[in-house]
Amino acid sequence: MACGSITVQADGWVLTLCNENGALDHCIRCSSPDGRTYLFDACQPYGTNPVVFLSTWEHAQLLRLLGVA
Template sequence: MPTLHSREVYQQLRDAALGVRSLQLVQQHQLDGQLWVDIDGWQLLLDFEGNRLHHCEHCRHPDGREGSLDTWQRYGTNPVSLLSTWEMAQIERLLAQDR
């Protein structure tokens, strides 16, 4: 099965920041700063350092396709690094409300 490209995952984050898609916290890992979130059926594992979004570790599309940090680093771009400063702040703000 083909892997998810970073631009596909970025688009979900961007849409959530713009309020086009729904972003929900699914699970928070207390020790390592990682959060599982759901964006309209897309499951993303986001890594935080403090309150700052650092990168996306993993993503699973509703159809079963997946992408991960290892794959994205190989091609040079993590989905989070494609976000504008404003989009990243919006995602951080939305998730801060749920934590």
Template sequence: MSPNPLTARETYQILRDIALGVRSMRRIGEHSWVEIYCGLMTVETDGWVITFYNDCDTLDYCDSCYNPEGSAYTFDSSKRFGTDPVELLSTWEHRELERLLSLM
């Protein structure tokens, strides 16, 4: 991991920007959200590389996020609630991000 890891809050801000339409994302890899159904999907937005976990067509958590400078957030299931950026999204933001992913 980089010497300056990204916080869940910093990563959440990028996810929120995507949900609000401030940033657009593109899929990295050949499989769509629906084709993956259960597994990891990676996207890119403005140099940020974000990997989400798709649990049966549901956005479950953010597995990792790397900013253009190389700092990273990585998911750790042993951490307490609120350390996954997806948990910080409002209900509407979560639903919108999930909808945008399903279109990819």
């Protein structure tokens, strides 16, 4: 899957997100301030993509800040 990656930092969190055709598609990597890390796994069948847990408002704000929306 080809995507343009965008890395953002907020409150100690570091997120690398995939911008697929102008839409926020999925989280490639996410690191918390305490060192926990999430890595995207396309083979994971259970929908563990953290982007889906964003509220509608959070998603819209992130897109606005990233200049995608």
